[in-house]
Amino acid sequence: xxxxxxxxxxxxxxxxxxxxxxxxxxxxxxxxxxxxxxxxxxxxxxxxxxxxxxxxxxxxxxxxxxxxxxxxxxxxxxxxxxxxxxxxxxxxxxxxxxxxxxxxxxxxxxxxxxxxxxxxxxxxxxxxxxxxxxxxxxxxxxxxxxxxxxxxxxxxxxxxxxxxxxxxxxxxxxxxxxxxxxxxxxxxxxxxxxxxxxxxxxxxxxxxxxxxxxxxxxxxxxxxxxxxxxxxxxxxxxxxxxxxxxxxxxxxxxxxxxxxxxxx
Numbered sequence: 001x002x003x004x005x006x007x008x009x010x011x012x013x014x015x016x017x018x019x020x021x022x023x024x025x026x027x028x029x030x031x032x033x034x035x036x037x038x039x040x041x042x043x044x045x046x047x048x049x050x051x052x053x054x055x056x057x058x059x060x061x062x063x064x065x066x067x068x069x070x071x072x073x074x075x076x077x078x079x080x081x082x083x084x085x086x087x088x089x090x091x092x093x094x095x096x097x098x099x100x101x102x103x104x105x106x107x108x109x110x111x112x113x114x115x116x117x118x119x120x121x122x123x124x125x126x127x128x129x130x131x132x133x134x135x136x137x138x139x140x141x142x143x144x145x146x147x148x149x150x151x152x153x154x155x156x157x158x159x160x161x162x163x164x165x166x167x168x169x170x171x172x173x174x175x176x177x178x179x180x181x182x183x184x185x186x187x188x189x190x191x192x193x194x195x196x197x198x199x200x201x202x203x204x205x206x207x208x209x210x211x212x213x214x215x216x217x218x219x220x221x222x223x224x225x226x227x228x229x230x231x232x233x234x235x236x237x238x239x240x241x242x243x244x245x246x247x248x249x250x251x252x253x254x255x256x257x258x259x260x261x262x263x264x
């Protein structure tokens with residue numbers, strides 16, 4: 001006996017309407033995602049611009065809220081963390097340098113290379129066309145640390161050269177100048193070795209295309225550019241400032257000695 005069929009139109013009204021492929025809920029509320037892929041721009045900058053446009057053009061009905069998440073949220077958290085970590089790191093580095101040399105002026109010399117590293121990193125980032133991101137920020141932090149390390153090598157050579165020459169008590173100003181130049185020149189070989197190691201280690205990363213290349217390439221760009229410029233600052237500026245500091249101390253020391261000898 002054949003079964004009787006009931007047409008769907010007799011019990012329901014069928015209409016075609018676009019809707020979400022799936023219905024998702026969170027905390028008792030229905031949610032949906034609008035996914036965007038941002039390329040060539042900073043996610044935080046893009047979302048800030050998108051927020052202003054959405055607030056002007058989109059009127060949300062009652063009970064509906066809009067949240068921005070994804071890479072934008074991670075980048076925002078990373079930047080807020082960096083704003084706290086970077087000053088704390090700089091203070092700790094300064095304290096460690098002072099504890100090493102027990103000289104506030106020499107500890108301050110270590111930070112002379114930081115502006116040079118920043119300029120070199122920005123230049124290399126601009127040439128390669130990388131927008132600022134969390135990976136680029138981490139690269140700048142690594143660049144500042146490596147620049148401070150190369151500055152410490154220069155300072156060690158300069159202090160050792162002045163000490164081997166007899167110290168400020170026994171040197172004349174021309175001899176002090178010669179000792180500073182000798183210390184800077186002797187630092188040339190380790191400096192070239194350091195630069196070569198960084199270049200040969202980081203340059204291939206800039207043209208990498210494998211898994212994780214989108215993260216490591218922006219991170220390597222400021223390190224490479226910053227070190228190349230910071231090393232020139234270290235080689236040229238730090239010996240000059242070091243000599244100026246030592247010359248002032250030499251003048252103060254010998255003026256006080258001449259004053260004591262005139263009294264006696």
